[in-house]
Amino acid sequence: MTAYERDWEAFVTLSPEGEAHMDLAVEGVTCAACMVEIERGLSAQPGIRKARLNLTSHRLAVDWTPGESTPDQVVETLSRLGYRAHPFDPAQVRERADSAGRELLRCLAVAGFAAMNIMLLSVSVWSGNATGIETETRDFFHWLSALIALPAAVYAGRPFLRSAFAAVWAKRLNMDVPIVIGVTLALFLSVTQTIQSAHHAYFESAVMLLFFLLIGRYLDHTMRRRTRAFAENIAALKAETAVTILPDGRLREVPLSKVEPGEHILVRAGERVSLDGTVLSGRSDIDQSLVTGETALASVGVGDPVYAGTMNASANLTVAVTTASGATLLDEVTRLLEAAAQAKSRHVQLADRAAALYSPLVHLAAALTFVGWWLSGAGWQPSLVVAISVLIITCPCALGLAIPAVQVVTSGLMFRAGVLLHSGDAVERLAEVDTIVFDKTGTLTLAVPEVVETAVLDDSARALAGRLALSSRHPLAAALARATQAEVPLPDAREMPGEGVCAEVEGRELRLGSATFCGLPEAQVQAALAARPGASLLVFCDGAETPVPLLVEQRVREDAAETAAALRQAGYRLAILSGDRTAPVAAVAQQLGIEDWQAELRPADKIARLEQWAATGARVLMVGDGLNDAPALAAAHVSMSPVTAVHVAQAAADAVFLGDRLAPVFEALRLSRRARAAMAQNLWFSTLYNVVAVPFAVAGFVTPLIAALAMSGSSVVVTLNALRLRLAAGSSSERV
Amino acid sequence: MDVLIFLIPVALLLGLIGLAGFLWSLKSGQYEDLEGAKYRILQDDDLPDDPAR
Incomplete structure (x- = not known):
């Protein structure tokens, strides 16, 4: 049982009828059986x-009658069934209903x-025109079409209108501007044609255009929403809460968004510090690896600042929450982040680049057509009809689908490979990458430390050490407990904050902790660390026997060497930029065969290095997880972070990869290159289509029938081309 | 051709009924969980509350 009360009120919403409602993210749901x-x-x-x-x-959405059940019981029932669940902080889930x-x-x-x-x-x-339809019937049909088309276009065209107006307002051109112009002109032309009881009207072209474009728009939206929803689940399951200390001394667990600056929070040993603050009381060691990349523990005392994302290793701390502006490190990170985000907005998406090229060309072609026909003596009205038909046939139907269709298929494939994309254009930028920069701690290595070897202890000593380790929440001890698979803690084990744990077994005193706590001479400490410069030392001492040093280090990801080799073979330049000390970075770099590495870098140094590369024309993919990486992640051409990364880093990254393997990075690059090729094909196809269709339109041969066939035909072609990616991936994914 | 006076409104009406049906089903949240819906068909014992709401 927990010693503090949980403030679930923040997670629960009450309906007008007095029913309580809560949304939870559930982990481990794989199939329909789990659902049932x-x-x-x-129930x-x-x-x-x-x-x-x-x-x-x-x-999971749960409704209950307050008083008859509690959120605690819900979570408990779920964990008894074998599913880990955590309620959503309503403040973090902005748009649950998906109104867009x-x-x-x-x-x-x-x-x-x-x-x-x-x-x-x-x-x-159309068939009537060939077989002799009566003029009255045709006019009636045209008026009926107008009756349907005009309100429908006004209703369904709103998403495009809004975006086109916004673009024109900001003095830019996007794809929606020619769409809106094209649709409006087509409707206008059709109405005038109908009034004059002409043979042709273009109502179906205008509405069909909107229909196809809305499909593209909806696909695009679904992709973004799916990955965002998944990212929110991950965030909720991380259960980022803080334990606040109320003025009367009671403890209360609340979501982070409910903690105000100035409040006091309790950070227990083995927990992450959830908010920036200053230590009010207590003395402990802090694992700052997520923040600075440094793997050695730093000791903090009263008055020292602590940062969100760091791990409190040895003793309980009371922390006064400060605003971000009080912390120098965070200040720097925030400032760099803002600067980097501004620089990045300069990247122009492929679709917008195409639109910028396309709109002036199309409008110029239409204008020239009008002038040409008018000069050749056709009269202004027939000339306008031809000019508008040029606009209709060139309306970017296929262009509007060309890129979203590929993005949706690719994001689906990436999702299967364990990569969540934050933005659709990340695919384009990933495809352009030629240099990959890794952070070391938590990126190339796993975030959780592991014992290097336990063979130095015999079986019984190992079992004892493991059981003793269970009594401590220190990350090094936790690593030993995992390595020895200990299950039963020793009775009467006492933890000395900041030093270690000790217990008595059969009259002998067992000690596990720092070198000084266990009496290991300094020379032996140096000797033990010489072989593994990046490791931390944990010492076990059994009674009067000589203390045994145990090395704990963050293990390099299982497939890191393999992935590095594959990436090198694919022609990428690899580098490591780390905030950690030189020796451990050198060791990892050597293990992975990466020659270009730098250690002991501050966040600004990392950005400076990235800018150097960018200046030489390199397109850099930054892979990192720490707070110190966040500015570099935002500054790089494109960036990825592992799911274990700190919140700030994940928010700055373009994509997040799941799991303990590094392979998703390679897979993401491979998929994005293929996607980029498909996008280029689609754009070329759209261009080709226009090259073929425009002369017909200019010559005045385009009837509504031809326009309809051409538009739907080209849309189907680009969609099929995007779906082709899935076929190709299906055959190769078994290999990976 | 007089039959068109009836046929066209009927055709439009049928289309409108379809459209209204779609908008209703969208509003009542039937597209929220397409993945789960296909398995729920196979569930014999429905939950006590109306699960579609």
């Missing part, structure tokens, strides 16, 4: 009104309905 098990298990519990697990987002996605779907439905029904009327007109 969880829902049945919870059987008294007081639970409704439990529903969303198998797409792995989120729903709006797009509604627009899509309206556009689809309108396109189908107008097409029904249009096909009748």
Whole structure:
């Protein structure tokens, strides 16, 4: 049982009818059976009104009657069933209802309905034109089309209108500007044609264009939302809460967003410091590896600053929460982050680059067509009809789908490979990379330290040391406990904060802790560390026997060497930039065969190094996890971080990879290169399509039938080309 | 051709009914969990509360 009360109120929302509601992220849901098990298990519990697990987002919504059940019981039931769950902090989940996605779907439905029904009327007109339709019937059909098309276009065109207006307002051109112009002109032309009871109207082109473009828009939105929802689950499962100390001395666990500067929080040994602050009381060792990359522990006392993301290793600390502006390190990181983010916004996405090229060209072509026909004596009205038909046929239907379709397929493939993309254009930037820079601590190595070898102890000593280690929450002791698979702690073990643990067994005193605590001479400490410069030392002493040094270090990721070799073979330049000491960095660099490495770098040094590379034309992928990496992650051309990274680093990175392996980095690069190729193919195809179609339009041969065929044909081609990626990945993913 | 007076409104009405149905199902949250929905069909004992809401 926990010694403090949890403030679940922050997670629970009450409905007007007085029912409590809570959303939880659930870990370990793999199949439909899990869904049934969880829902049945919870529904059987008294007081639970409704439990529903969303198998797409792995989120559980629970409703209960307050007083008959508690959030604690819900979480407990879930853990008894074997699923780890943690409620969402409502402050962190901004948009649960996905109103943007729903709006797009509604627009899509309206556009689809309108396109189908107008097409029904249009096909009748087209076949009627060939077989001698009566003028009254044709006009009636055209007016009916107008009746459907105009309201539908106003309704379904809103997403494009908004974005086009925003772009024009900011004096930019994006893809939506020609779309809006094209659709508006097509409708305008169709209405005038209908008034004059002409043979052709373009209602179906305008609405079909919106329909296809909305499909692309919706796909794009779904991709972003899916990865964001997953990232939110990960954040919730990290359970970033803080234990605050109330004025009357009671403890209360609250979500981070509820802690105000000036409040006092308790950070127990073995826990992460959740917020920046100053130590009020206590003395402890802090593992700063996530913040600075430094693997050796730093000792802190009253008045010293501690940073969010660091691990409190040895003793309880009371910390007064400060605002970020009080901390020098964070200040620097924040300042660098802002500067880097500004620099990055200069990157222009492929689609926008295409749009910038495309819109002036198309509008110029239409203008020239009008002038050409008018000069050749066609009269202004027929000339305008031809000019507008040029705009309609060149309207970027395929262009609008060309890139989102590829991004959606690629993000799906990356998701399967364990990579979550934060932004769609990260795919483009990943594909351009030629240099990869790794951080060492937590990136090339695993975030959790491990005992290098336990063979120096015999079996019985190892078992005793492991059981003794269970009594301490120090990360080094935890590593030993894991390595020895100890399960039962020794009775009467006492922990001396900052020194170690000791216990008495059969009259002998066992000690586990620092070298001085166990009486290991300084010379032996040096000798033990000489072989493994990056390791930390833990000493075990059994009664009067000689103390035994045990080395604990952060192990290099299992497949790091393999991945490094594969990346080198694929032609990438590799480098390590670390904040850790020289010796451990050198050791890892040598192990992975990376020649270009630098150690003891501050965040600004890392950025300076990245800028040097950028100045020589290199496109750098930065892979890092620490607070000290965050500015570099934001400054690099593109960046990735492991899922164990600190929040700031994950927010700054373009993609997050899951698991203990480094292979997802390689996989992400491979997939993005292929995606980039598919995007280029799609853009070329769209260009080719325009090159073929525009002369027909300029010559005045484009009838609505041809426009409809060309538009849907080209959209289908680019979508199929994007789906081709999945086929290719399907055959090769078994190999990886 | 007089039959068109009936046929076209009927065709449009059918389309509108479809559209309204879609908008209703969207609003009532039936597209929230497409992955789970396909397994729920196979569940025999429905939860006591109406699961579609």
